[in-house]
Amino acid sequence: MNTPLSVQEYRELLAAALPEATDADTAEPNVQSLFTPDSHRAALYVDSTVVRGGRGVGKTFWYRSLLDETLREIAAQEYGIERLLRVKVSRGYGAALEPDLYPGPGNLRQLMEEGIPPYDLWYAVLLTAFGQPELQALPEWRDKAAWVRNNPGAAERTVQIADREAQASGVTRLVLFDALEHLHRVRAQADRLVGGILELALAMRLGTRAIRFKVFIRPDMYDGALLHFPDASKLSSNAAALTWSRANLYGLLFHTMGNVENELAQRFRRITGGWHGELDSRRHVPPPLLSGDEQFQTEQFTRLAGPYMGSNFRKGHTYTWLPNHLMDGVEQVSPRSFMSALQKALSETRSQYAGHEFALHHEGIRRGVQKASETRVIEVSEDMPWVRLAIERLAGYQVPIEQERVEAIWRESGLVEALRKEAERYVPGASEGDAPVRTGPRNPEDPVQLIEELIELGVMRRRADSRIDLPDVYRIAFGVGRKGGVPRVTT
Template sequence: MTTGRVWDPAWLRDLLLSALPEETSLHGNVPEARFVYLPASHRKALEPNASVVVGMRGAGKSFWWAALQDSKIRSLVSHLAPHAGVSEKMHVAVGFGETAPGPDTFPGRETLEKLLSDGVAARLIWRTVVAYHADTKDSPLRVLPTWQERIYWVTNNPEIVDHRLAERDEAFAEAHTWFMVLFDALDRSASTWKNMNRLIRGLLETARDFRPYRRLRVKCFLRTDQLDEGEVADFPDASKVLASSVELTWTREDLFGLLWQYLGNASHKGAEHFVQISEAHFGIRWEDTQVGDVRVRRVAPSCIYDEAAQRQLFHSIAGEWMGRDWRRGFPYTWIPNHLADAGGNVSPRSFLAALRAAAQDTNERYPAHDTALHYESIKRGVQRASSIRVRELTEDYPWVHALMEPLSGVVVPCDFAEVALRWKEARAIEALRKSAQRDEEKRLPPAHLEMGVDANGLRRDLEELGIFRRTHDGRVDIPDVYRVGYGLGRRGGVKPLRTKASLGG
């Protein structure tokens, strides 16, 4: 399997294609323990006292929301981060998320909006959800069949609710464990920013209300644009909740650590060989953890942050340069740099998607190449990851496509006046306002759609999402991960995708 260059390129490409997932989104499903990679910066986010976890799309919010529901993965986390307070025996419930709502889980969007329109306080809705899950099965609250009836009961029996929660808190304290209710995908909770902000504000209030308990906790996974403190944190003691907030980010070292996690734990027969060769030739030390009947390999933390070893290992896979010589850049830094948003953040989903696409493209175009990944295929992999990122944005924020499509062909950096003119010619803002007024619209419009008449509110929205970047001289720049997918140009940059079909992914 190895040659003088350490790897047989065709064999290694086969391992990459076998190990890296074709579909990188879990859609609420529990991940496999062997592919769970825990960046050091994420450990604090898993602690029960970290009530608010913030991150961009694809940073890992829904991943950890799903992972914490699985006792085996909690056992793994307990081994990897013993001081995080996560354990196999802790009790976890879902208060809202990507799974289906129902009488035994949580109220869905239509129920929530009906409750809000009836004047029910958002804080009371979430307090009822948490109390319902925390209580025992024979409690009066658990017997009631609908959320509306439960909320009415909680409203009219506050002392009983307090007493029941205190009893449950004592029981979990005596068992030396935690009870935690997880909330995710709050964009699905409402069809207007006003209602979503009310619900998030009420959820943060609920998290505050449960902090005095010793063992009852609420954990909220929020997108960065959902935590507008002026809208959702204007209540007493909000600072106590936000002080414990943690942002999910990925360093370059952790992105490659995730790659090794997939390669070392793949079902492919070559996974063991990859581990052996990376240890023998590159000094990468591996550790084993047993999770039930599953063996989980991981690179030792000291090696994860050894940049020289990581770079050497990856360049044995991808080659040393992004062209015929060093002037085109080096794959180890080039790939993360070209996948970063305007804030410098890289989605691990985009990273894995780019590498898988690069392996597939090398197989098809350069099967005899002397490394597993060809540099031109890596560029096409970034194009593929960009198209996926664009599709994800369209799913979460359909209005972004309406603003970016008219900019196809623009070369960045450019003056904002050129952007505003393109929007005006395409009547993009007018279309967004009409869309926002339709009752059937099921996705939130831009938060600052009505801010001023010169489109600066929309510029602010795109900057907050990491799509636009304001240069030092006030012009608009767009990072490659979005620029390529939306068909904008840059002198000397990765070529943009040109067709609407490619934008759809």
């Protein structure tokens, strides 16, 4: 019997499904959490060397999933990528400290100071993965890189042997790279290291049949990498992007709810219907209607949050309102922001609106968007501090705003000088050597180019009438106003 869940039961199920911490580094993927949106299929192709994606879109999730044989098999079958069943995967770089597999951030800083060419260094990492015996006898990465430079013939023969052995056994040697923002705390050096990875990736793609790299990278880091080598454009031609449609986001929510290990999740699966297990009885796959049909998803989310963001449709429909207000300037929403907003919405509802007729109150959803905005601003400020320097000067103003007004505000507030000082703080050998990775804009002294770069990053967008706008996911926490918009969090 498909007895509907009560409001309280929905809240209990959501509490079990929505994680307290939404940082990918705090949780390993597993068979229950593996969700396979259609838009990610190209990123899993073995020949997709570059996989671009911002924070919270799944780079580390897929990196770790591809390292796990069971998860890799599930992804291969659900995406219909047969070749993914025949790969031997190695770590090229990641957030975990694995000094026997690749140099860590501290070692990389020293190696760069010593002038070790990034290409030689990553070549040494590749040969180490292949078990090159002479490299195995060298404990230090500087010595491994020197061996590569001094023994080009032996290095090439090692690659040739590995390639032929892989072909003979019908497998592809796949080397994965992630967490590239942690390569070096000085952005210029990080760009050089990324350039070395990508140059070697292209060399393997063009020179071998069964050795491939997969590089998970933020778009701004890919755009800033030093790709000064022949045929570098070929990397862009087969690049993939980790994007999330609105249906994907709600599909993830329902997948997560259906894979909680309790009786409420079982009832939820019976109510929505059509679920099935794949490869592992602990994993439940939602039906296509629940994972990809917006009309059916709207019906299900209405059971959780009601139809409107207030008393009637004029306040907005809950299903569309939430992702619309989390969307950046290039119309992307990260699942991390989406799930974080829902978790906060649930918390607010339980503490402030416990008697509400739905599991989520619309004011809780608004507070969830506010919280997600705060988190997103913290993230972008860590990744690109210059963005904060530029946007925080617009606090107190309202958008949309004339571009000439933005340029005037920046000139009057001394933004160019502030950007120059910020850049000077993070040069090689600076005392802030323990600071996070820093980056600056391409043209810090040109306000017009600054606006264009912020638009590319999705922090700003240009309206049809040429005025500049900020998406809510940035606007709210930066204290920029909009008539009738979601207000900033007040404490």
